[in-house]
Amino acid sequence: MKEKKYTKEERDALRSKLADKQVVVKEKKLPVIVMLEGFGAAGKGSAISSTIRFMDPRFFKVYNMDKITEEEERRPFLYRYAVKMPAQGQFTFFDGGYIDEIVKRSQNKKQMKQRIESMNNFERSMTDNGYLIVKIYLHVDKKTQKNRLKELLEHKNTAWRVTKEDLEQNENFEYYEEAYGKVREQTNTKCCPWHVLESAHLSDVEGEIISIITNAIDARIAADEKNGKDRPLQQNPYTLLPATKLSKVSLQDKTIADDAYQEELKSLQKKLGKLHNKLYRKRIPLIVAYEGWDAAGKGGNIKRVASALDARGYEVLPIASPSPEEKARHFLYRFYTRLPKSGHIAIFDRTWYGRVMVERLEGFCSENDWQRAFHEMNEFEHDLTADGAIVVKFWVHIDKDTQLARFNDRQNTPEKQWKITEEDWRNREKWDQYEVAIDEMIAKTNTDFAPWTILESNDKHYARIKALKTIIAAIEKRLEA
Amino acid sequence: MKEKKYTKEERDALRSKLADKQVVVKEKKLPVIVMLEGFGAAGKGSAISSTIRFMDPRFFKVYNMDKITEEEERRPFLYRYAVKMPAQGQFTFFDGGYIDEIVKRSQNKKQMKQRIESMNNFERSMTDNGYLIVKIYLHVDKKTQKNRLKELLEHKNTAWRVTKEDLEQNENFEYYEEAYGKVREQTNTKCCPWHVLESAHLSDVEGEIISIITNAIDARIAADEKNGKDRPLQQNPYTLLPATKLSKVSLQDKTIADDAYQEELKSLQKKLGKLHNKLYRKRIPLIVAYEGWDAAGKGGNIKRVASALDARGYEVLPIASPSPEEKARHFLYRFYTRLPKSGHIAIFDRTWYGRVMVERLEGFCSENDWQRAFHEMNEFEHDLTADGAIVVKFWVHIDKDTQLARFNDRQNTPEKQWKITEEDWRNREKWDQYEVAIDEMIAKTNTDFAPWTILESNDKHYARIKALKTIIAAIEKRLEA
Secondary structure, three states: OOOOOOOHHHHHHHHHHHHHHHHHHHHOOOOEEEEEEEOOOOOHHHHHHHHHOOOOHHHEEEEEOOOOOHHHHOOOOOHHHHOOOOOOOOEEEEEOOHHHHHHHHOOOHHHHHHHHHHHHHHHHHHHHOOOEEEEEEEEOOHHHHHHHHHHHHHOHHHHOOOOHHHHHHHHOHHHHHHHHHHHHHHOOOOOOOEEEEEOOOHHHHHHHHHHHHHHHHHHHHHHHHHHOOOOOOOOOOOOEOOOOOHHHOOOOOOOOOHHHHHHHHHHHHHHHHHHHHHHHHHOOOEEEEEEEOOOOOHHHHHHHHHOOOOHHHEEEEEOOOOOHHHHOOOOOHHHHOOOOOOOOEEEEEOOHHHHHOHHHHOOOOOHHHHHHHHHHHHHHHHHHHHOOOEEEEEEEEOOHHHHHHHHHHHHHOHHHHHHOOHHHHHHHHOHHHHHHHHHHHHHHHOEOOOOEEEEEOOOHHHHHHHHHHHHHHHHHHHHHO | OOOOOOOHHHHHHHHHHHHHHHHHHHHOOOOEEEEEEEOOOOOHHHHHHHHHOOOOHHHEEEEEOOOOOHHHHOOOOOHHHHOOOOOOOOEEEEEOOHHHHHHHHOOOHHHHHHHHHHHHHHHHHHHHOOOEEEEEEEEOOHHHHHHHHHHHHHOHHHHOOOOHHHHHHHHOHHHHHHHHHHHHHHOOOOOOOEEEEEOOOHHHHHHHHHHHHHHHHHHHHHHHHHHOOOOOOOOOOOOEOOOOOHHHOOOOOOOOOHHHHHHHHHHHHHHHHHHHHHHHHHOOOEEEEEEEOOOOOHHHHHHHHHOOOOHHHEEEEEOOOOOHHHHOOOOOHHHHOOOOOOOOEEEEEOOHHHHHOHHHHOOOOOHHHHHHHHHHHHHHHHHHHHOOOEEEEEEEEOOHHHHHHHHHHHHHOHHHHHHOOHHHHHHHHOHHHHHHHHHHHHHHHOEOOOOEEEEEOOOHHHHHHHHHHHHHHHHHHHHHO
16 A cells, blocks of 8 residues: 555646547457445445546446346356346446355355456456456445544435445445455465555555556557567366267167158157246256357257247347347357347357357467467356356267258258358368367367257257257256265 | 137137248248237236247247336336337337336326337337337236136235235226226327227137238238338427538537636636535435547547546447447337436447437438437437436537647547557548538427527637537536526
8 A cells, every 4th residue: 555645736637648549459359347436435336436537428337236137046156247248348337246146145165255256257257358357445444434434424415325335334344345355365366466555545546447457558558568468377176077979979870760750759748847847946047058059050040949938037049140230249258148038948049159260260269369269268157156046068969960961951942041140151062171070169168057058950950959968967966966 | 809719720820820930030020019008817928828829939928017126117108118119120029018007107187298209209119110010908807807816815826926916906907997097098009009908808809910910010011011110200290499510510619718717717616526425315316428530539538527426327338330239129229228327427439329329320220210219219319208207419620720730630640559550530521511410400309398408619718618518507507497
């Protein structure tokens, strides 16, 4: 903690500097997250107001993170932070953050630990994907907090700002001081360290905060220019299950007779419908991720799963190319925004794995980007399951000849022509490159918490029955746990 | 109510027909909304499940509208319907809808009437903008409802579906029967009539519902092909205030001396900050809409307003061109999704008025589209204010010479070059056409509930002071009301 005092003129000069920095940040397409944490009445709100005073309000947003909404409660821990990430060239300020949430709302030590790990991974992944995260902790001592709360309570215009939680915090000051300190220590990472400021004299703190932000921006831009944007790959800490190469998957013998199909389909759909009911009552979310060759039968497969479900409790999410808003953010952003509520089911028709397939092969991201993505996606899925979700991943598989036959059929049948495009033919030419990418993808992301299942789909009926059985087994396993 | 009985085969045939219709709907880019209304246990849920059984789940969504979330409660009445509108070629099914909401959640008769009017206007505007809305009411008699609720309660797997509200509804059956009937009557419009079905025999009703939907789709496509997509313009029912033509606005005399500016700015910002506090406590939302010539000083003006506000309670929303998701929906969709929560402030940097300026002049929509838009935007703003919001609209005005001087300054100052684009120069060439469009816009949308204020901005300081004063006056007026 520096002891520097700031005059009004110095603070105004700093504010102007930050406003100028906004233009640089826009030019460099740097997205910046500033998190202000601290006890009630530590001065977070006024510090943010002071910081942004000269900034162009079109390019930043401020979120008060104190209260968690119903909708947020029904999503994973990281959701409410992830969906608020800024686009390139923009700022997001969080007034309050996860320390408070982790300390007050974790159900047990295990969950606490899990959330700290999630947040550390998330911040590292965000940084690796081009974000700058600046974390500032405003420290206040017990007496100062008490006096400030008292002062706020004395005036009609400010009394409503003081919550019961604030008062309780001051009463049990020592307990919270220690608990917050521990979380701060454990989230004090190399990429995103905490800056701790003593908030006894707010006007000095305000100057300090702006300095920290502008210095962090300068340092980051300089480092990127010097070292480039590639980041080290992470070691995989998760248990990976053995994976079969696509060329070793036998397809011809995976068939089912017509009457057996009709009978099994009916009984499995009935069973899945009942399990959906249980998931809903137990508030367990289910995520089903579909990937597969063009014309492998994804659509029909999804339809058979979906029609077994209560229509009010699931959503099928077709993933097309990202919108400009999505492209300007972390590649997982558009999946965070689509996560199901607890008790609901989300079926993704194509997924985040596009990063290591189409984006890899078409050069839509750098080599370092897609190489890091295996790890980033494992972390993403680990968080989902650690927060209680079931994750089922399908690769819908056919051989090259079957694809050709189906493409020709689509081309020659007027009602099916909308299903086939030039792009499908172009992708087909890259079959071998895709096969290498898919083998690597399955091998590196076949975790025990979110394993891949290959659906042999030369016989579409066979693949549908297998999909239903796999989902049912995953739900039953979870309900027994 | 027809007496037709449906066999299982007939229903399957109808389901297949609806699935085929999905392809047509996709081709014709027709967005379809199906609303199923009725008492608890009328069979809405199973009717929807039956209807969608053969449909491709990538192109429809089902929403249960029974429960209103916290987030929705803090938005205007239409919000939760509007944000769920389907894209072109897609279906949205509402399980439950506004009749229930209007009967049970209106605070008084006036609000009830207002909401009915809002919904009728909204449905007409949606239809005019290419949507097909099919409204089906499932009627159930008191005894049947009672028996079904009893049956549901007897089984563990279904008992949780019966709510207190359902039981209360059965107890006061006659009251609700009459109230729902009245709302139904008053929303039984030409564009979107109610189809009332007797739901004693669910399997027959299911066949009937699918018939109604496919017939409505056929009829709509046939009508569009025969009559085209132009719709009659509506008469304006709102009070319009007199409007000044831009050419009559005097700019040169609207100046303020430097020291007076600094002093006024400070005191007005302080005042606005305090009023924001009051709005927050009274849960009144404020919408400030900025339009103006390029380089008129919108950005700097917004900045002076924003920096007076509590950063956690406002958002500045820069409106760029719509994303593909937004383009495929009603033109107001992207503004519905950005409406502020109660007590919050949304400052729009460019607005829905793009419809009658850039979209009109660049031919991004049809002539009929932008001509209808004056009325549609008046209705939109009327709903916002009727639901309690304050709406302030600014036209930031400069003359042509001032624009040229500022363009040249931007071009010649390295730090400002990002602010000027080729497009700005192209727009400048169309100044006269824009002036005609803007005069018409202001004249036709200068309603007493959401009037325009012209900010004379040759002297940017003058315009900022006037903006602050206008917003303050609007808030004070509302707080006194």
